[in-house]
Amino acid sequence: MDFFEHQERARRQSARLIAFYAVAVALLIGAMCLLLAAAANIVESWEFFRHPARFAGADWSPRWWRPMLFAKVAAGTAALLGGAAAWKIHSLGSGGISVASSLGGRWVPPETALPEERRLLNVVEEIAIASGVPVPAVFVLEGQDGINAFAAGNTPSDAAIAVTAGTLRLLDREQLQGVIAHEFSHILNGDMRLSLRMIGLLYGFLMIANAGRALLGGGRRMRHPAFIALALGLAVLGWIGLVLGRLVKAALSRQREYLADAAAVQFTRSTGLARALAVIGGYLPGSRVNTWAAEEMSHLFFANALGWWAGGMFATHPPLHDRIRRIDPSFDGKFPRVSLPEVHPPPPDARPLVPPGVAPLASNLELRPEDVLARVGRPTAEHLGYGADLVALVDPQLREIVREPLGAIAVLYDLLLHDHDAVRARQLDALRAHANPTLLAEVERFLPQVHGLDPRARLPLADLALPALRRLSPRQYDQVLGQIRVLAETREPPAVFAYALQRMLRRRVEPAVVLRRPRATQFYSAKPLLRDVEVLLSSLAHVARVDTGLAFTAGRAALPPHARAIDLLSSERCTFEAVDRALERLAQAGGMLRRQFLEACARCALANNIVTVAEAELLRAVAEALECPLPPFLPAPAAPRSPEEAERA
Amino acid sequence: MTLSGWIVLGAVVLVVFLVISIYNRLVSLRNRFKNAYSQIEVQLKRRYDLIPNLVETAKGYLKHERETLDAVISARGGAAGALQRATQKPGDPEAMKALSAAEMQLGASLGRLLVTVEAYPDLKANQTMHQLMEELTSTENRVAFARQAFNDGVMEYNNAREQFPNTLIAGPFGFEPASPFEVTAPAEREAPKVAFA
Numbered sequence: 085m086d087f088f089e090h091q092e093r094a095r096r097q098s099a100r101l102i103a104f105y106a107v108a109v110a111l112l113i114g115a116m117c118l119l120l121a122a123a124a125n126i127v128e129s130w131e132f133f134r135h136p137a138r139f140a141g142a143d144w145s146p147r148w149w150r151p152m153l154f155a156k157v158a159a160g161t162a163a164l165l166g167g168a169a170a171w172k173i174h175s176l177g178s179g180g181i182s183v184a185s186s187l188g189g190r191w192v193p194p195e196t197a198l199p200e201e202r203r204l205l206n207v208v209e210e211i212a213i214a215s216g217v218p219v220p221a222v223f224v225l226e227g228q229d230g231i232n233a234f235a236a237g238n239t240p241s242d243a244a245i246a247v248t249a250g251t252l253r254l255l256d257r258e259q260l261q262g263v264i265a266h267e268f269s270h271i272l273n274g275d276m277r278l279s280l281r282m283i284g285l286l287y288g289f290l291m292i293a294n295a296g297r298a299l300l301g302g303g304r305r306m307r308h309p310a311f312i313a314l315a316l317g318l319a320v321l322g323w324i325g326l327v328l329g330r331l332v333k334a335a336l337s338r339q340r341e342y343l344a345d346a347a348a349v350q351f352t353r354s355t356g357l358a359r360a361l362a363v364i365g366g367y368l369p370g371s372r373v374n375t376w377a378a379e380e381m382s383h384l385f386f387a388n389a390l391g392w393w394a395g396g397m398f399a400t401h402p403p404l405h406d407r408i409r410r411i412d413p414s415f416d417g418k419f420p421r422v423s424l425p426e427v428h429p430p431p432p433d434a435r436p437l438v439p440p441g442v443a444p445l446a447s448n449l450e451l452r453p454e455d456v457l458a459r460v461g462r463p464t465a466e467h468l469g470y471g472a473d474l475v476a477l478v479d480p481q482l483r484e485i486v487r488e489p490l491g492a493i494a495v496l497y498d499l500l501l502h503d504h505d506a507v508r509a510r511q512l513d514a515l516r517a518h519a520n521p522t523l524l525a526e527v528e529r530f531l532p533q534v535h536g537l538d539p540r541a542r543l544p545l546a547d548l549a550l551p552a553l554r555r556l557s558p559r560q561y562d563q564v565l566g567q568i569r570v571l572a573e574t575r576e577p578p579a580v581f582a583y584a585l586q587r588m589l590r591r592r593v594e595p596a597v598v599l600r601r602p603r604a605t606q607f608y609s610a611k612p613l614l615r616d617v618e619v620l621l622s623s624l625a626h627v628a629r630v631d632t633g634l635a636f637t638a639g640r641a642a643l644p645p646h647a648r649a650i651d652l653l654s655s656e657r658c659t660f661e662a663v664d665r666a667l668e669r670l671a672q673a674g675g676m677l678r679r680q681f682l683e684a685c686a687r688c689a690l691a692n693n694i695v696t697v698a699e700a701e702l703l704r705a706v707a708e709a710l711e712c713p714l715p716p717f718l719p720a721p722a723a724p725r726s727p728e729e730a731e732r733a
Numbered sequence: 734m735t736l737s738g739w740i741v742l743g744a745v746v747l748v749v750f751l752v753i754s755i756y757n758r759l760v761s762l763r764n765r766f767k768n769a770y771s772q773i774e775v776q777l778k779r780r781y782d783l784i785p786n787l788v789e790t791a792k793g794y795l796k797h798e799r800e801t802l803d804a805v806i807s808a809r810g811g812a813a814g815a816l817q818r819a820t821q822k823p824g825d826p827e828a829m830k831a832l833s834a835a836e837m838q839l840g841a842s843l844g845r846l847l848v849t850v851e852a853y854p855d856l857k858a859n860q861t862m863h864q865l866m867e868e869l870t871s872t873e874n875r876v877a878f879a880r881q882a883f884n885d886g887v888m889e890y891n892n893a894r895e896q897f898p899n900t901l902i903a904g905p906f907g908f909e910p911a912s913p914f915e916v917t918a919p920a921e922r923e924a925p926k927v928a929f930a
Binding site for chain 1: 746750753754757761769771775871874875877878879881882886889
C-alpha cells in the first residue's frame with residue numbers, strides 16, 4: 085500500500101466510524117425519548133395524585149407515545165451532539181500546535197542548546213527531510229516521567245510532535261528514532277485527522293453525561309422526582325454512549341498502532357522501536373501521562389497514556405508484549421528493569437545515523453517512476469540515511485544559523501541570489517529598497533558559505549530554514565514574502581528554485597503564521613482540470629530541456645484514458661504564473677486524482693532517466709502544492725547546474 | 734418548551750460558543766507573543782554570555798580602563814537579572830520596562846567600551862576580540878529582529894483584547910494588557926556601528 089491508499093483507507097475508516105456513530109446516536113435518541121416520556125408520565129401522575137379533584141374522576145394511565153415531545157427531544161439531542169462534535173473538531177482543527185500546547189507541551193525552540201533537546205530536534209529533522217514532510221513543531225511535556233509521545237495536527241503541514249521529559253532522559257538515540265518514526269507514520273497514514281474526529285464525536289456523549297451530572301447536583305428547588313429521574317437518565321445514557329464510543333475508538337486505535345509500528349520499523353530498519361517498547365515495559369512509571377486531557381487524547385499517544393484501568397477492550401494501544409513480538413519475534417518476554425537515576429547520560433549527538441549498507445550520497449538511488457510514487461509518504465531506511473547525508477552536506481555552522489529567523493531569512497535570500505556578479509548586484513539593489521540594513525548585512529555575511537554549497541543541498545537547506553520562519557509575526561512574514569518576490573523577479577533568467585521556495589513557504593510556513601484552515605476538495609473528476617494538467621506537464625517537459633516531446637508523452641500516458649486529450653504547449657505559454665494558477669486548481673482535487681497527477685509528473689520528469697536539479701525543484705513545488713510528501717530523490721553523479729540549464733523554466 | 738423558550742435557549746448557546754471562541758483566540762494570541770519572547774530571551778542570553786569573554790579579552794590591554802570594564806560587567810549583571818524577571822512574566826509592563834532600562838544601560842556602557850577599544854590598535858587587531866565583536870553584532874541584529882516579532886505579537890494581542898466584545902471577556906478571564914519591548918536609547922542602537930565603522 086502506498087501513501088494515497090493509506091490516506092484513502094483512513095478516510096474509509098473515518099466513514100465507518102461515522103456510521104457507527106450514527107447508529108449510536110439513533111439509539112441514544114430512542115432512549116432519550118423513552119426517558120423523557122417517563123419523566124412526563126411521572127409529572128402527570130404526580131399531578132393526578134396530588135390534585136385528584138382537578139381530573140374530575142377521570143382515570144389516569146401512563147402515555148408512552150408522545151410524537152410532539154419525541155420530535156423535540158430528537159431535534160434537541162441531535163443538535164446538542166452535532167453542535168458539540170462540530171465545535172470540538174473546529175477548535176482542535178486549528179492545528180497540532182494548539183493541541184500540543186493544550187496538553188501542557190513546552191515548545192522546543194530550534195536554537196536550543198540543551199543536548200537532549202538538540203538530539204530530539206536533530207532526529208525529527210532527519211526523519212522529516214527523509215520523508216519529505218515539513219519539519220513539525222516539537223514540544224516537550226515537562227514534568228512527565230513516563231515514556232510517551234504523540235503527534236497531532238490536521239495535515240502534515242500543521243503537525244506537531246511532542247515527547248515527555250522521561251522519553252528524553254531514558255531513551256538512547258536509536259530508541260528515540262524508533263519512537264519518532266512511529267509518530268511520523270501516524271502523520272503519513274492520515275491518523276491524525278481520524279483521531280481528531282474521534283475526539284469530536286465522543287465529546288458529544290461526554291456533554292450529555294456531564295449535563296446529567298450537573299443537573300443532579302443542581303439547586304434545591306430542583307427536587308421534583310421527574311427532574312431527578314431525568315438527570316439520572318441523562319447521566320446514565322451519556323455514560324453508556326461514552327463507554328460504547330470508547331470501545332469503538334479503542335478498537336480502531338489499536339489497529340492504527342500496529343500499522344504505525346510496522347511502518348516505523350520498515351522506515352528505520354533498526355531495533356530501536358522494539359527496544360524503546362521494552363524500556364517502557366521495564367520502567368515503573370511506564371508510559372503514564374498525567375494531564376487532564378490524557379483521557380480524551382489517549383489514542384494520540386505512542387503507548388498507553390492511562391493507568392492500568394484502561395486495559396483490555398478499552399485499551400487504545402495493544403499490550404507491549406504483542407507490539408514487540410510483532411516487530412521482533414525473538415523477544416523473550418522479559419523487560420529489563422529501568423529506573424531514572426541509573427540511566428547513563430545519553431551520548432552526545434555526534435553522528436547522523438546512517439544504517440549499514442546504505443549507498444553513499446554519490447551513488448544512485450534507483451529511479452523508476454513507480455518507485456518514486458511508491459515512496460510518496462513512505463520513506464525507507466535509505467531515505468533516512470540519505471536525508472542525514474543531505475543534512476550533512478550543509479555545514480554545521482550554517483545549520484546553526486538557519487535555526488533562528490533572521491539567519492534563516494538571510495540564508496534563503498542567499499539561495500535566491502545569482503552567482504553572476506552583475507545580476508546579483510541588481511538583485512541586491514532591488515532588495516535594498518525593501519529590506520532593512522541589518523538584514524542586508526546578514527545576507528552578505530553568509531553569502532560565500534551558501535554559494536559554496538553543493539546544489540543538491542539547496543532544498544534540504546531550505547527545509548531546515550523553514551521552521552524558524554514559523555515564528556515570524558504575520559507582518560514580518562508578509563515582508564519576507566514580498567522580498568522573496570523581489571529577489572525572484574529581478575533574477576534574470578528566473579530560477580525554478582525561487583518558485584519552489586515560494587510554494588514551500590505557502591504550505592509549510594503560512595498555516596502557522598496566519599492560522600489558515602486547509603481547503604476542501606472541489607474536484608472529483610479530471611475533466612475540469614485538463615487545461616491545468618496540460619500546463620503542468622508541458623512546463624515539466626520544457627524544464628527537462630532534452631527530449632521535451634518524449635517527456636510530455638510519458639507523462640500523458642500515465643493519466644487516465646479520458647484525461648489524455650492534452651497537447652504539449654509551447655514554452656512561451658509555460659510561465660510561472662500559468663503553472664501557479666494550474667497548481668492552485670489541482671490542489672483542490674481529491675486524493676486519488678492528485679495521486680494520478682503526481683504520477684504523471686513523476687513519469688514526465690523521469691522520462692529520460694535523468695533528473696536535473698531544476699526538474700527536481702519543480703517536482704518538489706508540485707508535490708508541495710498537491711500536499712503529497714515527496715521524499716528527496718536526486719540522481720547522482722551530482723548534476724552540476726550549468727547556469728543556463730539551471731535557469732530554464 | 735414554548736417557542737420563545739427555544740429561542741432563549743438558542744441565544745444562550747450562541748453566547749456561550751461566542752465566549753469560548755473569543756477566549757480561545759485570546760489564548761492563542763497570548764501564547765504567540767510568549768513564544769516570540771522566548772526568541773528574544775535566547776538571543777539576549779547569548780549576548781550576556783559573550784560579554785564576560787569580551788571583557789576578559791580586553792582586560793589584558795586595558796589596564797588603565799578598569800572603570801569602563803566594571804561598568805560593563807555590572808550593567809550585564811543588572812540586565813541578566815532583569816531578563817530573568819521578565820521571563821517569568823513576558824509582557825508584564827513593569828518587567829518589560831525594567832528590562833528595557835537595563836538593556837539601555839548595558840548598551841551605553843558597551844558603547845563606551847567599544848569607543849575605548851578604538852584607542853588601542855593592538856586590541857583592535859586581536860583575533861579573539863575581532864571574533865567576539867562580530868558575534869556581538871550578529872546577536873544584536875537577531876535581538877532586533879526577534880524584538881520586532883515580539884512587539885508585533887503584543888500589538889496584535891492588545892488589539893484583540895481591546896476590541897468589542899472581546900474586552901468584556903478579557904478582564905474577567907485575566908487577560909492583562911501586555912507591553913512591548915522597546916529600546917529607544919540611541920546609544921544602544923549605535924554601539925555596534927561605532928565598533929565596525
